[in-house]
Amino acid sequence: QKEVEQDPGPLSVPEGAIVSLNCTYSNSAFQYFMWYRQYSRKGPELLMYTYSSGNKEDGRFTAQVDKSSKYISLFIRDSQPSDSATYLCAMSPAPNAGGTSYGKLTFGQGTILTVHP
Amino acid sequence: DTAVSQTPKYLVTQMGNDKSIKCEQNLGHDTMYWYKQDSKKFLKIMFSYNNKELIINETVPNRFSPKSPDKAHLNLHINSLELGDSAVYFCASSPRKTSTDTQYFGPGTRLTVL
Structure with a gap:
C-alpha cells in the first residue's frame, strides 16, 4: 500500500463546476500538506500548502486537511478550462524532523482534470 | 529567465547505453533534487543535494549516480540503461x-x- 493514495481519475467537468480532489495518507508523521499543479509536458508548480487541520482559501482554491481522518482535499470553485491539468497532492514530515526527512516530499499519483467549455 | 533548466529535454537511447542529464538553477537555492515520474504520473524522489552534499538517497539502483559540481548544478548519470528507466526525470530546487x-x-x- 502506498503512503499516499490519490484517485488518478481522469475527471472531466463542465466550465463553472466545483471540483473536489482528494488524497488519503497512512503516515502519521506527515504534518505539511501541499497541492501541486502540473500542466501537460511541464514540471509541477506549487499551488497551495498548509500545516494544520482546517481550511485554507486562495481565490477559487480551498485546501482542506483532516488529520484525524488522514484525508486532504482541494476544492476548485468556478472551474475554468485553464484549470485543466494534473493535480498532485504532496506531503512531508514536520520541518524540524531533520535527518532523512529533509525536503523529502511524498506525492500522490496525481488526478488528471479536464474542464471543458 | 528560466529558473530551473534541464538538458536535454528529450533523450531516446538503446538499452545498455550510458547517458547523462544536466540541471541548472539560477535561483541561488542551496538544495536540489532529482525526481522520477513514471507513465502513470507517479512522482518519486530519487536524490537530494544540499550545498553539494548528498542528503537524500532513496532506494535507487546504483546504476544511477548524481553529481553536484556546485550548488547551482546537479547532474544525473545513468549506466547500463534498462527499459524500466523510461520515464520523465525532473530536477527541482528549494531555498x-x-x-x-x-x-x-x-x-x-x-x-x-x-
Whole structure:
C-alpha cells in the first residue's frame, strides 16, 4: 500500500463546476500538506500548502486537511478550462524532523482534470 | 529567465547505453533534487543535494549516480540503461533543505529506452 493514495481519475467537468480532489495518507508523521499543479509536458508548480487541520482559501482554491481522518482535499470553485491539468497532492514530515526527512516530499499519483467549455 | 533548466529535454537511447542529464538553477537555492515520474504520473524522489552534499538517497539502483559540481548544478548519470528507466526525470530546487520550502521544478527530461 502506498503512503499516499490519490484517485488518478481522469475527471472531466463542465466550465463553472466545483471540483473536489482528494488524497488519503497512512503516515502519521506527515504534518505539511501541499497541492501541486502540473500542466501537460511541464514540471509541477506549487499551488497551495498548509500545516494544520482546517481550511485554507486562495481565490477559487480551498485546501482542506483532516488529520484525524488522514484525508486532504482541494476544492476548485468556478472551474475554468485553464484549470485543466494534473493535480498532485504532496506531503512531508514536520520541518524540524531533520535527518532523512529533509525536503523529502511524498506525492500522490496525481488526478488528471479536464474542464471543458 | 528560466529558473530551473534541464538538458536535454528529450533523450531516446538503446538499452545498455550510458547517458547523462544536466540541471541548472539560477535561483541561488542551496538544495536540489532529482525526481522520477513514471507513465502513470507517479512522482518519486530519487536524490537530494544540499550545498553539494548528498542528503537524500532513496532506494535507487546504483546504476544511477548524481553529481553536484556546485550548488547551482546537479547532474544525473545513468549506466547500463534498462527499459524500466523510461520515464520523465525532473530536477527541482528549494531555498533550503527543510521540507516546508517550496520546491521549484524544471521542465523535465523525457527519457525513452528502446
